[in-house]
Amino acid sequence: MPPDLIPRPDALQVGWGWFQVLLTVTFTAHILLMNAMFGGAVVTFLGGGRTGGPATPAARDMAERVPTLVALAVNAGVAPLLFLQVLYGHLFYTSSILMACWWLAIIPVLIVGYYAAYAVYYRYETPLRPLWSLLAVGLLLYVSFMFANNNTLALTPERWTAGFQDPSGAWLNLGEPTLWPRWLHMMVGAVAVGGLFAALVQDGRARKGIAGALEARDWALRFFTHGSLFQMAIGLWWLMALRDDVMRRFMGGSPLASALLVAGIAAAVRAVVLGFQKKVRPAAAWLVVTVAIMAVMREVVRFGYLDGVFHPRELAVVPQASPLILFLAVFAVGIACVVYMIKLAFRPVTEG
Numbered sequence: 001m002p003p004d005l006i007p008r009p010d011a012l013q014v015g016w017g018w019f020q021v022l023l024t025v026t027f028t029a030h031i032l033l034m035n036a037m038f039g040g041a042v043v044t045f046l047g048g049g050r051t052g053g054p055a056t057p058a059a060r061d062m063a064e065r066v067p068t069l070v071a072l073a074v075n076a077g078v079a080p081l082l083f084l085q086v087l088y089g090h091l092f093y094t095s096s097i098l099m100a101c102w103w104l105a106i107i108p109v110l111i112v113g114y115y116a117a118y119a120v121y122y123r124y125e126t127p128l129r130p131l132w133s134l135l136a137v138g139l140l141l142y143v144s145f146m147f148a149n150n151n152t153l154a155l156t157p158e159r160w161t162a163g164f165q166d167p168s169g170a171w172l173n174l175g176e177p178t179l180w181p182r183w184l185h186m187m188v189g190a191v192a193v194g195g196l197f198a199a200l201v202q203d204g205r206a207r208k209g210i211a212g213a214l215e216a217r218d219w220a221l222r223f224f225t226h227g228s229l230f231q232m233a234i235g236l237w238w239l240m241a242l243r244d245d246v247m248r249r250f251m252g253g254s255p256l257a258s259a260l261l262v263a264g265i266a267a268a269v270r271a272v273v274l275g276f277q278k279k280v281r282p283a284a285a286w287l288v289v290t291v292a293i294m295a296v297m298r299e300v301v302r303f304g305y306l307d308g309v310f311h312p313r314e315l316a317v318v319p320q321a322s323p324l325i326l327f328l329a330v331f332a333v334g335i336a337c338v339v340y341m342i343k344l345a346f347r348p349v350t351e352g
Contacts (some may be wrong), residue, residue, distance in 0.1 A: 006157055006310065007090040013320040016087060016312040020299070022331075023083035028295045029338075030076040032193065032288065037069035038140050039194015043223060044120060045133040057205075057216040058198045063124055065201070066136070067117045072341060074110070079331075087312045088154060088302075095153035098160060100169030102146050113139035141187065148183040152176045155305040181238035188231040195223020196275070196284055203280040218278065225275040232268065246304035250297075257300045264293040 012019070040062040047059025085092055096103050116136035120129055153159065153173040163171040173179055202217035239247060239261075249257040271286035303311065 007094060009090040009310075009315055011316040011318045012086070013318060014324050015317060016315055018324060019083050019086050020312065023080055023087065024295050024299060026076070026079035026083060027298075028292050029335075030073065030080050031295065032291055033069060033073040033076050035190040035193035035291075036197040037066060037073040037194075038137075038144070038187070038190040039192065039223065039227075040066045040069055040197055041117065041133070041137050041140060041194070042191050043194050043198050043220060045130070045137050047219070056219055057212055058202050058220040060124070061201050061205075061216075062194075062198050063121045063133075067114065067121060068341070070114050070117055072338065076338065087315070088310075091154040091157065091306075091310065092150070094157070094160065095150050095173075097169065098153060098163035098166075098171050099146070099149060099173075102170065102172065103150060106143050106146055109139050109142050113143070144187060144190075145183055148179060148186065149173050152179050152182065155302060157309060177241045178238060181234055181241050185231060185234045185238050188227055188234055192224045192227030192231055193287065195220050195227060196280070196287060199224060199280050200284055217280065221275055221278060221280065224283070225272055228268065228272045228275070232265075242301065243305065245307070246301060249300065249304055254300070257297070257304075260293055260297045260300065264290060264297060267293060 044059050044062045044066060047056040047062075113136050116132050116139065119132040120136060123129055123132060149172050153163070153176070156173070156176060159173060159176065163173075198220035199217045202213045202220060205213035206217055239250065242250075245253075250261045252258050267286055267290040271283050271290055274283035274286060
């Protein structure tokens with residue numbers, strides 16, 4: 001690959017490690033909210049009846065919460081996207097340009113999907129509810145697939161030459177072996193997390209003595225337990241699809257990568273076992289641990305694919321700490337606000 005295909009990156013104000021940690025932490029928060037959002041939309045669709053008829057309580061409750069989760073997930077996604085651009089912007093911008101038509105369409109698609117999520121809630125008792133629900137799920141799938149395309153393309157600059165042959169900006173990285181397992185692993189996992197989120201809501205209702213909540217909790221839990229098992233199988237596919245040198249890092253070539261893989265599997269298994277035991281809150285705690293480990297593994301994969309091409313430690317540093325200090329202060333306030341909003345989202349739906 002000609003080296004002049006990769007743009008020159010900008011300098012940093014502080015060491016790259018700060019941004020790497022912030023990228024991983026904020027991505028973990030975003031992916032948890034995104035999974036709850038998309039999985040909640042799927043739960044709403046599958047549990048809502050096909051003709052606008054009676055829905056399961058878990059699906060009815062999720063219909064109210066999905067629009068809020070869309071707003072939370074989108075806003076929580078801004079921070080990791082910015083940190084990604086700080087460290088890997090010269091790669092990410094190029095991949096975005098190669099698929100510009102699809103990438104720019106994300107904004108209007110997401111707006112329509114957001115509207116559809118609200119339409120499901122406010123038109124819940126109408127025959128059009130299943131159509132609105134299906135539209136919301138379909139548009140969110142589009143957004144997720146475009147992000148998967150862009151992220152895989154940013155990691156494989158050797159494929160850019162083929163993209164440059166298409167001046168339309170409509171090129172996609174469909175020939176990348178990891179694209180489909182990576183995307184499916186994320187989406188199936190999102191359905192599992194959405195099911196657990198719905199189960200948590202119903203568990204809270206059950207603790208307040210609301211009739212039918214336990215049955216609704218157990219119904220939603222099946223999305224988590226069965227979805228997680230399916231996701232593990234896809235995860236094995238994704239592992240096998242990785243480039244050989246990157247895969248070997250998880251197979252003993254790198255003690256850190258191998259330890260992360262073992263820890264991630266152990267945490268995921270523990271969460272699923274607790275799910276089968278209907279211990280919803282401990283399962284959720286182990287799920288958070290699993291997602292955090294997977295977020296670190298994602299960065300290990302990124303380092304592996306870009307080995308010999310680029311590493312953020314190569315970025316020049318022009319010391320200027322005040323912007324970081326201001327950001328951390330605002331970030332702490334923002335986290336407190338998000339936690340408060342999530343607590344509001346968990347409150348049981350008030351009848352009447």
